[in-house]
Amino acid sequence: MHYSVNAPRRDERVKDGDEKVNTKEVIFEQALRIFSEKGFERATIEEIADQAGIAKGTFYYHFKSKSELFEFLLQQGTHILMDNTMTALQKGGTVVERLEAVINELLSFFQDYQEFCRMIFSEILGPAAAPTRWEEIFKPDRQKYLLPVIELIREGQEQGIIRNISPQTALQAILGTISTIAMTQIFHGEHFDKMKVSSQIREILFHGILVA
Amino acid sequence: MHYSVNAPRRDERVKDGDEKVNTKEVIFEQALRIFSEKGFERATIEEIADQAGIAKGTFYYHFKSKSELFEFLLQQGTHILMDNTMTALQKGGTVVERLEAVINELLSFFQDYQEFCRMIFSEILGPAAAPTRWEEIFKPDRQKYLLPVIELIREGQEQGIIRNISPQTALQAILGTISTIAMTQIFHGEHFDKMKVSSQIREILFHGILVA
Amino acid sequence: MHYSVNAPRRDERVKDGDEKVNTKEVIFEQALRIFSEKGFERATIEEIADQAGIAKGTFYYHFKSKSELFEFLLQQGTHILMDNTMTALQKGGTVVERLEAVINELLSFFQDYQEFCRMIFSEILGPAAAPTRWEEIFKPDRQKYLLPVIELIREGQEQGIIRNISPQTALQAILGTISTIAMTQIFHGEHFDKMKVSSQIREILFHGILVA
Amino acid sequence: MHYSVNAPRRDERVKDGDEKVNTKEVIFEQALRIFSEKGFERATIEEIADQAGIAKGTFYYHFKSKSELFEFLLQQGTHILMDNTMTALQKGGTVVERLEAVINELLSFFQDYQEFCRMIFSEILGPAAAPTRWEEIFKPDRQKYLLPVIELIREGQEQGIIRNISPQTALQAILGTISTIAMTQIFHGEHFDKMKVSSQIREILFHGILVA
DNA sequence: GATGAATGAGCTTTCATTCAT
DNA sequence: GATGAATGAAAGCTCATTCAT
Numbered sequence: 069m070h071y072s073v074n075a076p077r078r079d080e081r082v083k084d085g086d087e088k089v090n091t092k093e094v095i096f097e098q099a100l101r102i103f104s105e106k107g108f109e110r111a112t113i114e115e116i117a118d119q120a121g122i123a124k125g126t127f128y129y130h131f132k133s134k135s136e137l138f139e140f141l142l143q144q145g146t147h148i149l150m151d152n153t154m155t156a157l158q159k160g161g162t163v164v165e166r167l168e169a170v171i172n173e174l175l176s177f178f179q180d181y182q183e184f185c186r187m188i189f190s191e192i193l194g195p196a197a198a199p200t201r202w203e204e205i206f207k208p209d210r211q212k213y214l215l216p217v218i219e220l221i222r223e224g225q226e227q228g229i230i231r232n233i234s235p236q237t238a239l240q241a242i243l244g245t246i247s248t249i250a251m252t253q254i255f256h257g258e259h260f261d262k263m264k265v266s267s268q269i270r271e272i273l274f275h276g277i278l279v280a
Numbered sequence: 281m282h283y284s285v286n287a288p289r290r291d292e293r294v295k296d297g298d299e300k301v302n303t304k305e306v307i308f309e310q311a312l313r314i315f316s317e318k319g320f321e322r323a324t325i326e327e328i329a330d331q332a333g334i335a336k337g338t339f340y341y342h343f344k345s346k347s348e349l350f351e352f353l354l355q356q357g358t359h360i361l362m363d364n365t366m367t368a369l370q371k372g373g374t375v376v377e378r379l380e381a382v383i384n385e386l387l388s389f390f391q392d393y394q395e396f397c398r399m400i401f402s403e404i405l406g407p408a409a410a411p412t413r414w415e416e417i418f419k420p421d422r423q424k425y426l427l428p429v430i431e432l433i434r435e436g437q438e439q440g441i442i443r444n445i446s447p448q449t450a451l452q453a454i455l456g457t458i459s460t461i462a463m464t465q466i467f468h469g470e471h472f473d474k475m476k477v478s479s480q481i482r483e484i485l486f487h488g489i490l491v492a
Numbered sequence: 493m494h495y496s497v498n499a500p501r502r503d504e505r506v507k508d509g510d511e512k513v514n515t516k517e518v519i520f521e522q523a524l525r526i527f528s529e530k531g532f533e534r535a536t537i538e539e540i541a542d543q544a545g546i547a548k549g550t551f552y553y554h555f556k557s558k559s560e561l562f563e564f565l566l567q568q569g570t571h572i573l574m575d576n577t578m579t580a581l582q583k584g585g586t587v588v589e590r591l592e593a594v595i596n597e598l599l600s601f602f603q604d605y606q607e608f609c610r611m612i613f614s615e616i617l618g619p620a621a622a623p624t625r626w627e628e629i630f631k632p633d634r635q636k637y638l639l640p641v642i643e644l645i646r647e648g649q650e651q652g653i654i655r656n657i658s659p660q661t662a663l664q665a666i667l668g669t670i671s672t673i674a675m676t677q678i679f680h681g682e683h684f685d686k687m688k689v690s691s692q693i694r695e696i697l698f699h700g701i702l703v704a
Numbered sequence: 705m706h707y708s709v710n711a712p713r714r715d716e717r718v719k720d721g722d723e724k725v726n727t728k729e730v731i732f733e734q735a736l737r738i739f740s741e742k743g744f745e746r747a748t749i750e751e752i753a754d755q756a757g758i759a760k761g762t763f764y765y766h767f768k769s770k771s772e773l774f775e776f777l778l779q780q781g782t783h784i785l786m787d788n789t790m791t792a793l794q795k796g797g798t799v800v801e802r803l804e805a806v807i808n809e810l811l812s813f814f815q816d817y818q819e820f821c822r823m824i825f826s827e828i829l830g831p832a833a834a835p836t837r838w839e840e841i842f843k844p845d846r847q848k849y850l851l852p853v854i855e856l857i858r859e860g861q862e863q864g865i866i867r868n869i870s871p872q873t874a875l876q877a878i879l880g881t882i883s884t885i886a887m888t889q890i891f892h893g894e895h896f897d898k899m900k901v902s903s904q905i906r907e908i909l910f911h912g913i914l915v916a
Numbered sequence: 917g918a919t920g921a922a923t924g925a926g927c928t929t930t931c932a933t934t935c936a937t
Numbered sequence: 938g939a940t941g942a943a944t945g946a947a948a949g950c951t952c953a954t955t956c957a958t
Binding site for chain 1 (some may be wrong): 951
Binding site (some may be wrong): 230231233238 | 460
């Protein structure tokens with residue numbers, strides 16, 4: 069996984085042959101991995117630094133604090149999901165097509181950013197009362213992501229395409245089904261491949277478990 | 281032991297006559313509450329002991345360690361869900377009726393043991409690599425719970441009632457949908473009332489989001 | 493030096509023969525000594541704990557933080573000086589007699605609490621911008637101590653006994669002369685003996701350096 | 705080098721033409737200011753460098769260490785006081801006139817180098833056992849300053865002009881009175897103006913507090 | 917001359933756990 | 938059964954200093 073932030077532009081890198089490592093990026097990668105494996109609390113700066121091949125002090129040269137890094141990582145990830153989904157929605161199409169796009173983007177996200185999803189599920193669905201600021205940090209973004217989808221469901225209901233249930237409930241069914249399927253595989257150490265499950269997921273979500 | 285939610289703090293209790301407080305139970309209640317609020321790591325023995333109205337040393341007189349208590353709480357809860365579900369399944373009925381029973385028991389569990397569900401979601405869906413033993417502790421129980429349901433789905437597929445998809449996937453859709461809907465409400469501080477959502481959930485799971 | 497706070501009352505001590513050490517008191521003594529030698533910043537909890545013969549954790553069992561202990565020590569000391577001075581003033585007498593009492597109490601304080609005076613001079617006359625709360629902590633006490641003396645000087649001026657200068661300036665002359673003489677000796681490792689200097693100090697303060 | 709007080713921060717300077725900023729001097733100014741505000745320990749190289757508008761590395765290009773800079777600053781200041789006092793003494797006059805000169809120079813010094821005085825009081829009267837070398841650094845200079853004044857007092861005593869007390873004690877009374885009055889004002893954020901207090905100080909020191 | 921990334925020793929503080937009473 | 942003082946390993950973080958460029 070590699071959503072590196074502030075990656076140096078190509079021409080800033082020196083010495084093509086020589087492996088000029090960007091310290092900040094290495095920290096990002098290792099932190100993401102370790103946060104996703106251990107959660108925020110059990111991850112230690114010492115381990116992140118060790119794995120990144122730097123001294124503890126170097127970590128603090130690049131980041132103000134453990135929380136700051138974590139929050140940063142969190143926001144980066146959610147922004148990617150949001151952006152992708154918005155872009156997909158703007159392509160237009162029927163309600164069902166757009167719903168499929170939302171589902172598809174979510175599946176792609178789980179596939180492409182498995183480490184990040186682990187991390188987010190570890191800490192955000194996790195200890196609710198966590199450093200409460202995370203709640204605050206997330207709420208706006210979460211809404212920005214959810215509202216358009218709810219709107220889409222409403223649109224479908226007006227057209228008589230979507231069942232007349234609470235849009236929020238429908239939304240949660242979509243998110244819950246996809247994330248549970250994806251995270252179960254990811255937590256079990258399997259690599260999540262959306263191709264294997266996407267048609268099944270669409271089937272279940274659209275038409276339910278029962279035949280007819 | 282019973283998972284009482286919102287158990288009164290020690291000092292709120294009235295000791296009329298010789299109504300003895302069972303120390304162990306008081307610890308259970310407070311630990312459950314605090315674990316569910318803060319997660320395993322952020323909960324401290326000190327706080328649990330304080331809230332239970334006992335000395336820190338007393339905690340260690342009753343429990344070997346923080347983890348032991350946590351694991352105990354964990355198992356108690358899962359056993360309740362398992363037992364209830366098994367009992368419900370043994371009542372027999374058509375596949376759909378039994379599936380409805382499974383869903384119903386799950387909803388009841390989320391409703392009756394909200395604190396416990398918070399706790400479990402805080403730490404088990406949480407930091408995956410947690411004290412790795414939890415994984416080991418859970419796997420057997422989880423399987424004992426999941427297998428009969430998978431078997432039920434298979435039975436339905438053989439009868440042509442349930443769509444021809446991976447039973448595991450179907451199972452995860454059920455679990456994911458229900459838990460997400462329930463936990464969203466619980467984490468948002470609302471009291472989860474299964475009556476309000478159970479028919480909608482059944483509708484979505486059985487027939488999907490789309491009309492026809 | 494031994495202004496122990498919360499010292500156990502006699503009957504709380506167990507085992508007369510056996511040396512039952514009061515941990516909190518030992519920490520007080522060592523902290524006072526080390527703060528006075530090194531100042532707040534250069535003193536470390538590790539050293540205080542070591543010298544007190546306890547583990548680092550034990551320090552934090554008894555005190556919330558390094559600052560808290562320091563502030564506590566600070567207040568204890570100033571209260572002693574204040575109380576002694578007030579008591580002396582309440583005995584009444586002529587203005588000169590009362591002024592002599594104030595001077596005498598100050599000298600006694602420097603003599604009896606040399607460690608504390610070192611500490612206070614190390615940090616309070618010291619880094620002005622220190623954890624600013626100290627300023628706040630001290631101002632009220634300082635005023636409570638200074639005001640009665642200023643009032644005394646004013647009384648003397650009304651009676652035509654004390655020279656017509658700013659009372660604040662006169663007060664500072666008294667404090668500065670005494671503290672400089674005392675601290676010079678204390679910092680130079682000599683034991684400060686007020687008997688040796690008190691008559692000289694009174695002479696200088698009352699009649700000046702010059703003859704006639 | 706000159707101890708300019710309230711030197712403008714780097715970024716406030718206007719570089720018109722090729723008016724070169726002497727890096728070393730800028731560091732001096734900012735270090736003096738910050739040391740005087742925070743004391744040696746609480747001042748950081750980072751802040752000094754920031755305020756001087758240079759990189760941290762640049763600091764170490766100009767100075768061997770934090771202590772070295774501090775000691776240098778210390779010596780510069782004391783030399784100024786010493787030189788001024790020596791010069792004033794060499795002008796001759798009666799004992800009283802020369803004593804007035806000493807007092808006057810001291811007052812001028814407090815007025816002209818308030819930042820430096822803050823600094824010196826922050827750290828030298830401060831944590832006594834400080835990097836013990838400071839003691840060693842200072843003793844010679846201190847003696848070079850004090851001895852002539854003590855000699856002057858002795859001369860006055862031989863002439864029957866100065867009261868027959870320990871010259872050291874008299875000296876400390878002078879230093880203590882002046883420095884306490886000056887520092888009280890400086891620490892309280894007022895600008896110290898020697899004109900306002902010099903006649904009062906002379907009165908107190910020469911003739912005491914009491915009338916007649 | 918100047919830079920800033922990197923370092924590591926050292927600091928304060930937390931907390932699960934032990935144990936004598 | 939119950940207590941609470943004591944412990945020490947480990948964590949997050951700071952900062953003077955170095956050094957390749």
